[in-house]
Structures are given as structure tokens and as C-alpha cells.
Amino acid sequence: MANEAPHTPPRAPTLEDVAQVAGVSRATVSRVINNTRNVDPALHETVWQAVEATGYVPNRAARSLVTRRAGSVALVVSEGESRNEDDPFYSRFLGDPFFGRVLGGVLSVLNPAGVHVPLTLVGSETARTKLVGDLRQGQLDGVLVLSLHPQDPLPRLLTEARVPAVLFGRPAEPIPISYVDIAQQTASKLASEHLLARGCRTIAAIAGSLDMPAGHDRLVSFRSAMAQNGYAYVPAVEGGFTQEGGERAMTRLLAEHPDIDGVYAANDVMAQGAVHVLRDSGRRVPDDVAVIGFDDSSAAVASRPPLTTVRQPVEDMAAEMARMIMGQIDHAGARTTSVIFEPTLVVRRSA
């Protein structure tokens, strides 16, 4: 028994190997694989056979080195200053079904395209500079950003670095950066008209955090939708997007307006909290008070009664983000764009 290469794994085949098998030059194989120029069809065929035969897989690193393209787009979950990566807050957000849907949408576009999608949590100055460094250095071709905090400096940083980036949801400050978002007016219209149509006359809102664009926009547009139907004022309490906040908000709303018969909550978990409070106060849902949530999350289905809720096409939005970032990467200097999606109302039993 010869001791040749006793523990060396059989080195992966390179372009050179394929070239040798096919009896052509490295350059030709490269051309075939990236089909970048006309190559004689017969040779083309031979080369592919050689690729099959050798089990060749292009080496990403080598390719990146020369093309200055990493072939990866980071999905970044970004907080402002206050938090660090160990904060359970992150797990909470990552565990949110919403995040999973985003991920699914992004991967459905990027994985088939052979693009890697590294995930990063960014919650400190250090992490932020490292991210931008990676981007400038070309370790990353672009970023998809889920920015959770209105004062998050990351979006601005990214625009300043002139680096491909797309946000989920409009930025808190008006800066020139691409994003996808949902038509909050449509959502509000859907919700208000549904509530009105089923006979609600005293309607209140449980708002999300008002310093976040989503929280702010949902309340403002709901009020204006109600105004268009003749309701000059809609009482609202902020619930901070948490179930407990929803419960507190509902309690307060009930205290101030005991005759409430319709509630629009800016997300499902707050709606769920509201339902609990409503039931505990002896009211039936939807008979005495109708409740509409937002997100169509698993909470909506798990709730009793299951929640009527506004559904964002999150997967589609995320997929569009992926397409947008690829566009930006391919055409440097392209204009920043925004794509707005239409929500739908999923009618279940709570309203």
C-alpha cells in the first residue's frame, strides 16, 4: 500500500483540469461557463461534458477576486444605538413570523440566482462600520435592510457610502434610498369600510409606536379614511406593537369610551391583546366589539376568535427587494426607486 496522499482530500477540479479534459484552453472553458462570447457549438458541448465528467464547481473566491463581485447580498437586521447583539430583543424580532416571511421572499429570488444571503445583526457602531467596510471592500455586493428603530443611523450611512441598499418600509427620515412599502391608505380604507359596513359606529384605534413610520402612517391614514366617511375624530392609544401594550391600550380605550364597538389595531398581537381585554370585560367579539388586526401573522389564526386582519404581501415585497438590489448591483448609479404594494383584507371571525 503506497502512502501517497494518505489524508489529502482529492483536490477539487479547477478550470485547468476541465480544460485539459476537454482539450481546450482555460479561457475557452471560462467563456463557455459564463457564456460570454460565441464559442463553437461543438466545443461548447465538449466543454460541458468535461465539466460533468470532472464534477467541476467554479471557485467563488477566485472569481470574486477578479470580478470584484462577492456574489452575496446581506440581509441586515438593524437597531439603533441602544442595543447590543445579545439583547433578547433580537431573538424576539427574529422569531417574529414577519421576519421569516421576509427571509422566505428574499431567498426565493436570491438562492436560485446563486447569490449567498448572509444574515447580520447590526446594533452597534462597530458592527455598522464593519458592515460598510465589507460593502466598500466588495465582500458584500449590497444590503437588504430591516431597520427597526426610527433613529437608526444605518440607512443614512448607506446612502452616504453610495452602496447598493434597499429598505423594507420607508425610511424614518427622508433620505434618498430605495425601498418597498405598503399602501397604508388602502389598508386603512379596507379596515374602516369593513368596520363601518358591519355597523360599527364608535370606532377606536390601537396604534403602533408613533415614532416608527409604520406606526405613524397606519394611524394617520386610518384617521383620514374615517374622516372621509364622516367621522371627524378617532380616539387612539399607542400600544407599542406588543401584546401587553395592546391590552393596556384597550383597557384605557374602554375606560374612556365604554361604548366602543369597533377597533383597528396596527398589528395582530396588539389586536390579540385587545380581544383578551374585551372578553375579560364581558364583551363578545365580534358581536359587541369588532376587532381588526394587521399582518395576518400566526397570532391571527391562533387567536379566538381568529382575527380579521390586513395582510401585506410580505413575501412578494421581499422578493421585489431582492430584485431591486440585483438591479442596483448590475447598473451602478441607477436611480433610487420605491415600490408600493397593495394590502388585502383577510376576513375571519373577529370582524
Place this chain on the structure above:
Amino acid sequence: MANEAPHTPPRAPTLEDVAQVAGVSRATVSRVINNTRNVDPALHETVWQAVEATGYVPNRAARSLVTRRAGSVALVVSEGESRNEDDPFYSRFLGDPFFGRVLGGVLSVLNPAGVHVPLTLVGSETARTKLVGDLRQGQLDGVLVLSLHPQDPLPRLLTEARVPAVLFGRPAEPIPISYVDIAQQTASKLASEHLLARGCRTIAAIAGSLDMPAGHDRLVSFRSAMAQNGYAYVPAVEGGFTQEGGERAMTRLLAEHPDIDGVYAANDVMAQGAVHVLRDSGRRVPDDVAVIGFDDSSAAVASRPPLTTVRQPVEDMAAEMARMIMGQIDHAGARTTSVIFEPTLVVRRSA
């Protein structure tokens, strides 16, 4: 205005640039940065200053090319044959808080270490070969696998390719692959003793899918824990880990054993379904029937009453996976290992 480099971004500094600024050779700078050998402390200092001054960031691709290390570990969500990537099933799993916790745990170890964590959904033969190809080619240093299906061929494939890999949960078939898991016996002991201690005498189980290790082990170990307390037989119905399945299982259990006063469900959503059925049947939880769930997911908190549940230290387990894979990568040929974690009982109001 000179038109020198009108649109060329100022090329990122390379090792060479730093070397020039520091007045040393490329090799020395490399040594300092990776501190791989003794370097004169004074020079060391000079070099770091030069790094600061130039804003140098090492080029990952170039480094990978020579070290044959990608600096990235994929997190793979793997299904068996039956599904494709567009299947909403994936979104559902990704949206599961459990997944987010895994992600959080993994990132808490790998991000600080500068390791990228690309996410991949693998649900087809093509995707599987591509993954193994990436691994062999060195685009990926290792994989962390969440295998969802008992017949999933991926774990076996990975061991055959002799590639660094760690599973969450023991493999369905006995193959030599590293994994982390939970001590199901402890979980069962905790649950059974809690139920018994609060006076339950007719106890049933709602099992998960029995072809999955988690589903199987939870039921088997629960029965043996009950047996140790003198209960020879525990009626059980499979609920497939879904809320609806939990409802159906509870309905059937109730029909066959109307005197049930304690239920152990293999996850929270089934427990939540069970609670709904129990309440609809006029029984009070926990007064008439106590219910224990598993996972300590958001469903446990959202449920009314909030669920007493078995909590796995998922973040810790995921972090350990990350450490294990790094160990495997650094010491090729290391033995496959398993690490088993102890669960705890989170007592809320349902039992």
C-alpha cells in the same frame, strides 16, 4: 477641473498600500494583521497605524483563495424530497419563533468571530448537490442543519462527503454526525411530575409526528416517566405539531377518555389547540384539565390561560452548534460529538 477618474471610486487600499505607508513589506503587514509570528513591537505599532490611516480592510476573496477557507458557515433548512423552495411550508417554518431563536444563537457566536452565515433552503436534489459542491469546493466551511423531515437524505449525504456539519436534534437514522439535542427524559420527568403533583390522575398526551425524532422521543420518554410513577399506560393521539392537529387530537382524546384531567402536548401550538377544545367543551383550564406545552414559544404567552411549558435553551443549543462547527473546521478529522441540554419547566397558568 481635471477629469482624472471622473467616476472611478477610490480603489480600496490593499496590503501593498499599507506596506508602503508603513515602510515595510507586504509580508510583514500580513504577519501583523494575522499576528502569525513575532514581529518587532515598534514595527507592529507602525503597521497598525498605517492600517488605521489607510482604512484598510482585508479582502476576503483573496484571503480565501489562498487559505482555502471561506470564512462562512451555512445555516441550512432542509426538507426531504417532496417539497420545493416556493412551498409556503418554508415560510411557515421560518416564521416559527423557534427558527428565530436558533438564528439568534448561531449569530451570537459566528458574527463576532467574523464568520458569515449564509442562509439556504434545501428541498430538492439539485439544491442538495449544489450545497455539497459548495462545501467540497470550499465556498462553505461547514453547515449547520435544521432537518425537518425524517427521510431527509441530507445528513447522510454530508457524512458521506466527510464535511463539517452539525445537526439540531438527533438524526432520524443512526449515522455518525454531530448534533445538539435536549434531554427528553428530563422534559418528560418535569412534565409528568408537575401534573401528578397538582393532583392529575388521568393523564393523556398529544404527540408530535411520530416519525420525527422529537415527536417520537417526547412520547416514549413521557410514557416511561409516567410508568415510573405507576401509570402503566398513557393514552396518546398524534397531533402532527400543528394547532389544528392538536384540536383534533384533544377532541378524540376527550371522546375516548372524558375524565381526562391532565394533558401533555409535544409543542405549544398543539397545546393551544387543546386548550381551545377543552374550553369549548365547557372544561376549565387548569381547574378541570391541566395542560402542559413544549417550546415556550410566543404561543405559550399569547394563549389564554398562558401555557405552562417545557423550555429548551434553544439559543444556547444553537450557540453550541456554532462552537462545535468551528471546532470541526479547525481540527479536521475530529470525532463526531453530541451535546445534550437540560430543559426547564416554565410554570404559567395552564398547569
Place this chain on the structure above:
DNA sequence: CGTCAGCCGGAGAGCGCTCTCCCCCACATT
């Protein structure tokens, strides 16, 4: 029949880094 454009394949440079090899010099040893 000569010239030239156009097409297609090969040669080879070089992307930014690591790492082996070599050399120089300071200091210890004989």
C-alpha cells in the same frame, strides 16, 4: 488573386493575499 474585416481560440497578466524560503544580523558558544 490579394486584401481586409470579422470571428474564434490561446497566451498570459494579474486580482490581493498567504506562506515558504532565504538572508541578514545580533548574540551566544567554543
Place this chain on the structure above:
DNA sequence: AATGTGGGGGAGAGCGCTCTCCGGCTGACG
């Protein structure tokens, strides 16, 4: 004083790929 020893630095090869440049061949046209 000659030789040994080892720490610390530089030179340079080369990782696997893309892409520019070049050359040979073919066919069209004068």
C-alpha cells in the same frame, strides 16, 4: 576570532479565475 543559532524581515511564487490582447483562419469584396 570563527562558528553556530535563532529571531525577524523581504522576495516571490502561486491560489483559480477573468479578460485583454493577439494571432490564425475564413469568407467577402475589389
